[in-house]
Amino acid sequence: MARKKYVICGVSTRANGMFIRPMLDTFQQHCEIVGLLDADPGRFTNCFKKFPALAGTPVYAPDQFQQMIEETKPDAVIVAGVDYTHADYIVQGLEHHLDVISEKPMVTTGADCKRVLDTQNNSRGKLYVTFNYRYSPIHMRIKELILEGRIGRVTSIDLNWYLDTYHGASYFKRWNRKRSNSGGLSVHKSTHHFDLIQWWAGQRPVEAFAYGALNYFGPEGELNPVKEDGRYCGTCRVKHNCKYFMRWSSRSKEIAPPDDHLTTMDSKTGSSTGYRPDGCIFDSEIDIEDTYTAVVKYDKGAMLSYSVNFSLPYEGYRLAINGTKGRIETMEVMSGRAAFHVPEQTIDYFPLFGAKETIHVVPRAGGHGGGDPLILEDLFLGPDPLRPYEIMAGAEAGALAVLTGEAVWKSAQANRPVRLTDLLVESNVSELSKGRVSNRV
Structure with a gap:
């Protein structure tokens, strides 16, 4: 039986750990990854470094979904990016009558629920939501x-x-x-x-x-050491006064706690977009x-x-x-x-x-x-x-x-x-x- 071909939208921490690794290892006889899509080219670099077997896999930007489908001819789409992106990729995948596997949450709003339900009702593909x-x-x-x-x-x-x-x-x-x-x-x-x-x-x-x-x-948090926006844990001048940071660190090094699924291979991705995953928990942006x-x-x-x-x-x-x-x-x-x-x-x-x-x-x-x-x-x-x-x-x-x-x-x-x-x-x-x-x- 031929292997089923997959494209992955959102080369995230979750995509790498939950899907790509087992697809290349445990399910290699059943799966072939034929395309990757993400807004941040740095994630492709990290993915290929971690999984050399994927080197040379075609990569696409978010506005190239249609091109990706035409060029790679997948059987299914895996959606594992930032939550608000899920709806567009799910809908487009179902419109092409492809099976779609989506990370939870399926979407983020009732309006997007309507879009997905309407599309699913008219698609020969099926949507699966990974409520593990x-x-x-x-x-x-x-x-x-x-x-x-x-x-x-x-x-x-x-x-x-x-x-x-x-x-x-x-x-x-x-x-x-x-x-x-x-x-x-x-x-x-x-x-x-x-x-x-x-x-x-x-x-x-x-x-x-x-x-x-x-x-x-947020800024009104009782344990906020100082009201100042724009801080990051990696460079924060007051982090040693932050009880949340120090609970899992010492003054000389940050210590990853046991069973930490958040410390991952791509924790420093985002150099192409300016995104950092260590923003201050007391920022007013929250x-x-x-x-x-x-x-x-x-x-x-x-x-x-x-x-x-x-x-x-x-x-x-x-x-x-x-x-x-x-x-x-x-x-x-x-x-x-x-x-x-x-x-x-x-x-x-x-x-x-x-x-x-x-x-x-x-x-x-x-x-x-x-x-x-x-x-x-x-x-x-x-x-x-x-x-x-x-x-x-x-x-x-x-x-x-x-x-x-x-x-x-x-x-x-x-x-x-x-x-x-x-x-x-x-x-x-x-x-x-x-x-x-x-x-x-």
Whole structure:
């Protein structure tokens, strides 16, 4: 069988680690990378240095997508650049009736959700959104417990997500700090969480009410050593007075913490564009929130109580799912950067009438709790024939997660509930609400 040909839009840290490396190694017999597209030529240089096998691969600028398709004749497009660029490449790929693999978030706005959904409905290609958290062994087992009917119909979910002072702060150093790039963290980060909830519950979100705030970062951050814009960690004259910097550094060197997926081969790219990934977390350019609490209502009656905080002493989450027949609980603390002993993550199952059961799940190696290797197998080898349920996310799931995130942000701004259908025009509302969007999961 001939290898499938891929072009990659956005030669980012994520593209290099998540896609290019395994495509050249594990999936070499099934994949061929025939073109690379990026706004920064420096990323091509870094990519070829890291992966000599790609030397000579044609490269293209963002306005050369059509030329790239005509010259390389790919079977599929991988979209892994800055979030706001996703929509154009997804739409163009689907218009060419190609399969498209997109990093999350699928897009950053409801308007772009409409564009993608409309195009998907008229395309012979399929869109796949890489919600790899679904593929964690713990998360898959939770889905299986719900499908087995162990807790009955899902009625309410409590999810509290914590990011530590390294990972959380990183979003405020990089391009994510501007809403125009990322949609804000209720979209860029929380779509992961909202997707898990809608997938577990088997219900579609319909309305959100939320509060949001910038508590830690930006110029008014209480730990800002001096109000002065334009600083970068690499050259900052006051960084040794910055508690966020010094938590992961000494006065003589910066120390990458364990399990650091942010220190990567292309962390210094951007010389052609002026971009730096070490901007000051207290800069006034920051226009996104670092704290959210939200309530989300679903179409079959479930309710989500959600919070996310981007500056905490440790990283992880607490989850409880309640149903008409019982309750599921689990807690994860990411062990790599935790400053204390971390117990094994288990699932506690409480039947409505009966004894508690503790479920130990076999761990799996790989990023995102072992999810990355499995989702790559589904993407490049096809769905696992032994898995009795659907897991890969498509256009509808990607849109619902983004719409939930945008509704959370807009609710926080307007101080009122926001219905997801208000973020789409009527032609899309009818299709989405009835589950008629193609490639549905």
